[in-house]
Amino acid sequence: QAVVTQEPSLTVSPGGTVTLTCGSSTEAVTSGHYPYWFQQKPGQAPRSLIYNTNNRHSWTPARFSGSLLGGKAALTLSGAQPEDEADYYCLLSYSGPYVFGTGTKVTVL
């Protein structure tokens, strides 16, 4: 089974930009993995932010965007807000089974 790796932690200044990545141990990440991104705040269930690489939900702030970057999936936060401090998880599809990434803790400081 693939291991999906994310940066353990990242820090961004308020108003700044940060990019989180999501890599697979077995192959380059492509649109065929339908990359998903979730945000989880302490004591809460995860919330879907991005699906199918770069699709936002109606509740996803426009400052979040998804892409593919250098063989990985990426989540870019542009114009970080204090309320964006959270854990972020990617999820990849492997033609049926899914694998979550290891998670990234984003600090806005």
Added chain:
Amino acid sequence: QMQLQESGPGLVKPSETLSLTCSVSGGSISSSSYYWTWIRQPPGKGLEWIGSVYYTGGTYYNPSLKSRVTISEDSSKNQFSLNVRSVTAADTALYYCAREEFDSSSSWFDPWGQGTLVTVSS
């Protein structure tokens, strides 16, 4: 608006079977546009996808858990269930149920239940 709620014992003994139910309100489980999913999170750790069931009863599982896990649906009760056999302390986690909705080109996971903590201990 659809809501999901997990229920089940909060404490299970080692080697026994963990059984949880996810009750769905505000919509039918018998929709061709949804998969019903279980995900877990050990305390202080990351998320793990366990598996999913379709309203027809079709399932797919995490290969690392497949030998111990069964997910089933009960359309008459509008709920779906998770059984994990031969549990150990490593199965201690917050268990979430979620809906995977899909269309012709994409799928997304929303909504999620609030999660239920299951501790494996004698």
